[in-house]
Amino acid sequence: MPRMKNMVRLPYQKELALLRKVVDHANPGDAASVVHQMECFGVELGSAGGWAKFAAGSKAQILLLGAAGSGPSPKHVLDIGAYGGGSALHLAMALPGVHVTAVELDPVMVALARCLLGFAGVGDRVRVLPGHTRFRLPGLQGQRFSGIFADVWGAQYADVLALIHRHALLSTGSVLIADNVLRTGAAEFAGRVTGPGFHTVVMPVREVANPEEEDWMTVSVLRDAAAWETSVSEELLELQARSEHLRDEATNEGIAPEEHQDFSERAREVFRKVGIAPVSP
Ligand SMILES: C[S@@+](CC[C@H](N)C(=O)[O-])C[C@H]1O[C@@H](n2cnc3c(N)ncnc32)[C@H](O)[C@@H]1O
Structure with a gap:
């Protein structure tokens, strides 16, 4: 199977191009124009065969739908995996007055997110914390976010x-x-959030850069915190192990689109067998 092993990739080329697109074409302090330019960037990237890592298009719509359901008077929401700050920006715009805490592992992306969020004019309501979730989430102990x-x-x-x-x-x-x-x-996550601890809807979504590829988002409401750790079937645990393996490959040597597509099809089949499926679009 062809791999991208030997391809030379300049670090952060895509992210710097995103920054340039926003700074050149959006209006400072106008969050909607920043979102618009990010969406345009995602579409342009997709037509050039690339992939935008941020939630846009139908993914952003589900995010906003979920955010709208984050309690009657949300005060504080958490964004895990900030990348360039796109999802944090959507959340800040959809929830006026609400504070957003975003966590991001990559320090360069932390800098980019802070820069874009400041440019969009929401820097006072969004903080981007650098670091791995394993080290950052314990520091947020007891904050009881309205939405994550x-x-x-x-x-x-x-x-x-x-x-x-x-x-x-x-x-x-x-x-x-x-x-x-x-x-x-x-x-493993899907097995748990479709258990008795949560009420969950699985939504089909499309990547803005790859509209032909389906993905799923889950929107879950916590019903009973004591019941979150439900048992997970053997099939799901096996898929979990495959996902971990694919992540290692993706991180170390890259994976070919065909390999990723095969994995998605296999995942869909396993989810179907255990009764996890998206609602009709
Ligand atoms: C798909 S991108 C997020 C896109 C972003 N939510 C948006 O819609 O604009 C995933 C991000 O998560 C970060 N990340 C991955 N693992 C992480 C971890 N364990 N803790 C914190 N950030 C992590 C990556 O560095 C990457 O920037």
Whole structure:
């Protein structure tokens, strides 16, 4: 299978191009124009065969829908995996007056996110914390966010969910939204949020840069915190292991689009077998 192993990629080329696009074409302090330019960038990237990592198009719509359901008077929401600050910006715009805490592993992306959020005029309501969720989420102990958006690799969500529970980050009735559930095989997580602890809807979404590729987002409302750790089937645990393996490959040597597509199809099949499927679009 062809790999991208030997391809020379300049670091952060795409992200710098995104920054340039926004700074050159959006209006400072006008968050809507920043979102618009990010969406345009995603579409242009997609037509050039690239992939935008940020939530745009139908993904952004589900995010906003979920945010709208984050309790009657949300005060503080959490964005896990900030990248360039796109999802944090959507959340800040959809929830006026609400504070957003975003967590991002990559320090360069932290700088980019802070820069774009400041440019958009929401820097006073959004803070971007650098670091891995494993080290950052414990520091948020007991904050009880009205809503949490998680947007990292699917296999990582099991860990993230355990941290959310252990550190009391979500109240009963609050919303947890997760992206990349199908494409990166969020198997253990999907098993848990479709268990008795949550009420969950699986939404089909399209990448703005690759509209032909389906992904799923889950929108879950915490029903019973004590019941979050439901047992997960063997099939899902096996898919979880495959997802972890694919993540290692993606991080180390890159994966070919065909290989990723095969994985998604396999994930869809496993999810179908255990009764996890998206609602009709
Ligand atoms: C798909 S991008 C997020 C896109 C962003 N939510 C948006 O819609 O604009 C995933 C981001 O998560 C970050 N990330 C991955 N694992 C992480 C972890 N364990 N803790 C914090 N950030 C992480 C990556 O560096 C990357 O920037």
